[in-house]
Amino acid sequence: MFEVAELKSRLDKTSYAAQVPDLRMQLLDLQQMIEPAGIPVVFLVAGLDCAGKGDIIHTLNEWMDPRYMETHAFGRPSEDERERPNHWRYWMAQPRRGRIGIFSVGWYGPPLADRLYSRIDEAVFLAELAHINRLEKAWTNDGAVVVKCWLHLSKKQQRKIIEKTENDPETRWKITETEHEHLKLYDEFLVIAEKALRATNTPEAPWFLVNGYDSHYRRIAVGRHLAQRITARLEGVREQRVKPEPPVSSPGPSILGTVDLKVKLGKKAYRDEKTAFQSKISRLTRLARQQKRSAMLVFEGWDAAGKGGVIRRITPAMDARNYRVIPIQAPSDEERAHHYLWRFWRHLPRDGNVTIYDRSWYGRVLVERVEGFASDEEWHRAYSEINDFEEELTGHGIILLKFWLHISKDEQARRFREREQTRYKRYKITAEDLRNREKWDAYEQAVNDMVTQTSTTYAPWHLIAANDKYHARVEVFRTLCKAYQRALNY
Amino acid sequence: MFEVAELKSRLDKTSYAAQVPDLRMQLLDLQQMIEPAGIPVVFLVAGLDCAGKGDIIHTLNEWMDPRYMETHAFGRPSEDERERPNHWRYWMAQPRRGRIGIFSVGWYGPPLADRLYSRIDEAVFLAELAHINRLEKAWTNDGAVVVKCWLHLSKKQQRKIIEKTENDPETRWKITETEHEHLKLYDEFLVIAEKALRATNTPEAPWFLVNGYDSHYRRIAVGRHLAQRITARLEGVREQRVKPEPPVSSPGPSILGTVDLKVKLGKKAYRDEKTAFQSKISRLTRLARQQKRSAMLVFEGWDAAGKGGVIRRITPAMDARNYRVIPIQAPSDEERAHHYLWRFWRHLPRDGNVTIYDRSWYGRVLVERVEGFASDEEWHRAYSEINDFEEELTGHGIILLKFWLHISKDEQARRFREREQTRYKRYKITAEDLRNREKWDAYEQAVNDMVTQTSTTYAPWHLIAANDKYHARVEVFRTLCKAYQRALNY
Incomplete structure (x- = not known):
């Protein structure tokens, strides 16, 4: 040539x-x-x-x-x-x-x-x-x-x-x-x-x-x-390129429908489990640190599903120098001026560190899809872009865990009311939350497609029944420990 | 206690x-x-x-x-x-x-x-x-x-x-x-x-x-x-703090007045010197790289003084992997949301690398002072903040060089006209340049104070006579080589 x-x-x-x-x-x-x-x-x-x-x-x-x-x-x-x-x-x-x-x-x-x-x-x-x-x-x-x-x-x-x-x-x-x-x-x-x-x-x-x-x-x-x-x-003569196939919207019942929301855990059992798991998490994350293995924990879920609460029960078991919690918000102008994955690349943890995402790059196929902030073509192709991204992460040895905290629509309503009644929790409810609630079905479809398209062998989705907070937290602890043990051969 | x-x-x-x-x-x-x-x-x-x-x-x-x-x-x-x-x-x-x-x-x-x-x-x-x-x-x-x-x-x-x-x-x-x-x-x-x-x-x-x-x-x-x-x-009860002394505006004739603008260098002499210096710069920067010494070269000067031209004659002598040219522009929103020195901290070179600034943190005491973008208090205290900043840089072993390229008001007028006559240079003249020109005296006072306040033993200002481009470039090469030689004991 x-x-x-x-x-x-x-x-x-x-x-x-x-x-x-x-x-x-x-x-x-x-x-x-x-x-x-x-x-x-x-x-x-x-x-x-x-x-x-x-x-x-x-x-x-x-x-x-x-x-x-x-x-x-x-x-x-x-x-x-x-x-x-x-x-x-x-x-x-x-x-x-x-x-x-x-x-x-x-x-x-x-x-x-x-x-x-x-x-x-x-x-x-x-x-x-x-x-x-x-x-x-x-x-x-x-x-x-x-x-x-x-x-x-x-x-x-x-x-x-x-x-x-x-x-x-x-x-x-x-x-x-x-x-x-x-x-x-x-x-x-x-x-x-x-x-x-x-x-x-x-x-x-x-x-x-x-x-x-x-x-x-x-x-x-x-x-x-x-x-x-x-x-x-x-001149708009964009290079010829193959349009990504539209995702096959998962037929039949919703994947979220398979989550048994009735499971519960008593307070006493929760306390015991929590203590045991926190000690285990502390040991495992220290070991991972020594082995220079980093981790990324992604928390997605309905509003009021308890993402922040879970995160706050994980971090006390970790060394403050090793983890970082990143609550995902509107991008800055520097971030907006790049590919939407750029801001996540930007915060990749160094070897041995943990990054915890309170919401994540999945915003592209959830809120941006449902609200129309991303075009059809953009969120369609996001599935394979995200899969590629996560393959790079796990290929580098990063322990990647993705959680969807699932609650029922009724439970959400109950929690919104509770928040309204507690003064210092009221700030957590915004007009946006109420609008999101109206679009529950569209979100459910988006979650369904997301799980179908991005639950891979190297980075599967973990659907967590979260109507009962105690149960949800312990499930997250358990999944986390299992993943660490497998990754560290421990 | x-x-x-x-x-x-x-x-x-x-x-x-x-x-x-x-x-x-x-x-x-x-x-x-x-x-x-x-x-x-x-x-x-x-x-x-x-x-x-x-x-x-x-x-x-x-x-x-x-x-x-x-x-x-x-x-x-x-x-x-x-x-x-x-x-x-x-x-x-x-x-x-x-x-x-x-x-x-x-x-x-x-x-x-x-x-x-x-x-x-x-x-x-x-x-x-x-x-x-x-x-x-x-x-x-x-x-x-x-x-x-x-x-x-x-x-x-x-x-x-x-x-x-x-x-x-x-x-x-x-x-x-x-x-x-x-x-x-x-x-x-x-x-x-x-x-x-x-x-x-x-x-x-x-x-x-x-x-x-x-x-x-x-x-x-x-x-x-x-x-x-x-x-x-x-509530505005700001912590009591000592206001920085206003800078003593340098009395008498301007420091720029001491620069002999008549010096010239012939084309042939320039060519010879340039070649010799480029080879020397290449050797010195490679040596600095090996010794893990980094450098920061700051170029300030009147509009059309030839900053870009000098920079473009220095970089070919360097390994493209080791240097970075940073043209200073309006800060991004992330940068504006921090201390004004933050964006310069952000781009500090790693050991062994060179960062070349086309304009710099001195904007605070030049354009921001003259145009009123910074309050009196802000630009007053910038002198000592900049001195502290530069002390940290040189204390870390960074070779820091600051150049002011000086031209006369007439020479600037001539260059503006020349630019207007060359199609592909026309973009370099903006309405701002013409406005700046009207404030020549205010800028001259600002330069005077800047040199007085920030020309330190560890980071002196080099005033370069730049009416003749050949002379200016060779002066910069010479100063650069001298500083490297001293720093590297070569």
Whole structure:
């Protein structure tokens, strides 16, 4: 696939100088147009050593308005990056809507290098490429333009550039051991690069191959390509993409109907169980901490189902330095300017820590679906995005637990009345709660679909009968301990 | 100073139950009031083992609305925390306006423990306490209420609680080696704790000492104290504090007048120097990277003075993975919700990295002062806050360089005209630039005061004659290399 990209293409100085002003103007104009349109642009440049990756980045920074772009290059992962899933650092670098993020090699760096030096085998390599496709797809689905350029050189061209650069005392410092080593590995690298490019040449994020030998030619070629992709996106010619299948709404009776809400636990039994479990949770979380295993506990459920109460009975058993409770609220403007999963990526626990979510990313397929805050297409595709997200989490070794606290509509009514009668609980009831109540059936359907679509082997939903608070809490304790024991082989 | 706090204070169950509802209501009301008032509340609880720190945090989380508060506890610093100044992690945990941040021990943990185990000597300990005062003062100056509670126990009380907890099979798990060890060190710790409390018992962030033996008593006492402090703040009874002295406006001729704007450098000489310096910068920054020394380069200057141009000639000499250019723009809502230095703390480079600022925190004493975006009091006190900030940076080993690019008013006019005539440079001129130009004298006064107040031995200002771009760039290269050489002993 590199045949054409190996052909030397040149552009003489005069033609180059004649073309630059128009191209710069065009790119500046486009930059001003993506801002109000709220389109994030991801520009990734990869390719061979000495093919001009740095020069392209430098040129774009000079041609365009640097206030609305950000350049990212990634070295070896730092400790805090290693303690999160692989892609965490790329999510953290996601450009906000209306901005351009420029990535030097980006997520292609580690799999290419690891495969070249045989640190990973073919199967892992291909899995990593599939992983990359999911990342890029999540972003393009969210409206991003993903432009990927591969700067290429024939072996002869690469050798020639290295020699030329070394012979010039002004530029000699640019060539290090690495360039020579890579030149030796040219053929091997090409096989690997071709595989990577083929596997990731998707309709939503296609590769643009360009010969990098001549700096004038490559700058104009890449600049034009970038302009063209942004223009196409602005014109609404969105990259062809497969619409996700609408979820099969679970037929027949609701899954929530299978939850036996009559189960109860006496106060005495509750107290005994609570003490025993808290001691167990304390032991297990300390052990997990030692083993650097982190956990994410997700609490969803009807209003007044007792999410906060459960959480407050779990945390006293944990070391305050190791856990964090995150009550999910309206996103900040920084959060709104990114993919909706970005704010959850942002708060991923470091290895050994626990994050407890009082509501979570499932808002997308619950409240946002029912209230119409997310379009049909958005919440439809959220199921697979969430499944991918959770697969990354559990793949990294995170213990992920998802609870739906279920109560009956009558019990909710009773609790609302009770709250109204207790002064310091009154603040917990808002007009929104009452409105939500009116949409009970729509929510029930949404919960049904959510469980159907996102209860996976690696992250199953736990439906907790919560009409009786004592029973609900002990059930959560029990599930939590079981999951920890299994994960820690304890 | 602990005599009173050692006296056992009790509250029987009935009185406690009678007092809780009012207190909860009051705290909830206050929470609702600080939100629109935009007041951040910092609640820090420290004290002896078993005196109920965890219980207090748990109780406040139960009593108040957890959606508007966040609890922070800090373990041993992680790698990414160690690679920033000590206080970085506390700045990152600063509560946003309208929210409550609850801190378990917080910034008092490391100095107390380090002194107890003789990891630091008395002088360092006292310096750390002074450092803490500066942190708390920066926050209270910014409008925060800082409430600090010390939960105390007599030695006898502490021993009794440990025994009681251990004898109860339900709670035995709560006592570990640490508690026994600390009990043995009780007397030594008290001496150190007293010093810490005395040194940090400031008018803006006073300590509240309370006996922690009885859980009912301590909850009510601490809850009331918190309510009282917030109420006082809301009522405008701000803690008495010394207003910073207004800066002595530098008399006589302007410091910028001393810059010789006639210096020039020929194109040929420039080219030679540039190449030599770029090679040198490349070598020095690689060396700094190896030695894990990071750098922050601050570029300030008149509009059109050539800041971007200089930056674009420095970065090609650096490894793209090691530097980041941050163009300073209007803060996001998350940033606006914190102390104005928060967003700069946020982007501090990790050890070995370079951050280049195109405009910086000096906006506070330049544009914000001249345009009236900051009150007189705010920009006045910014000088010492900035000096403290920069002292922390350089104290951590960061190479900090501050450049003011100076051009004459005529040269600026010439450049504006030139920009207007080049299509793709036209976007660089805004109505704001023209307005700024009208306030040239006010800006000149602001620059003068800025240099007077913030040119320190550890972070001096470099005034660069920039009428001639070639000269300016080479001057920056030279200063940069000199500073690196000195810092690296190279």
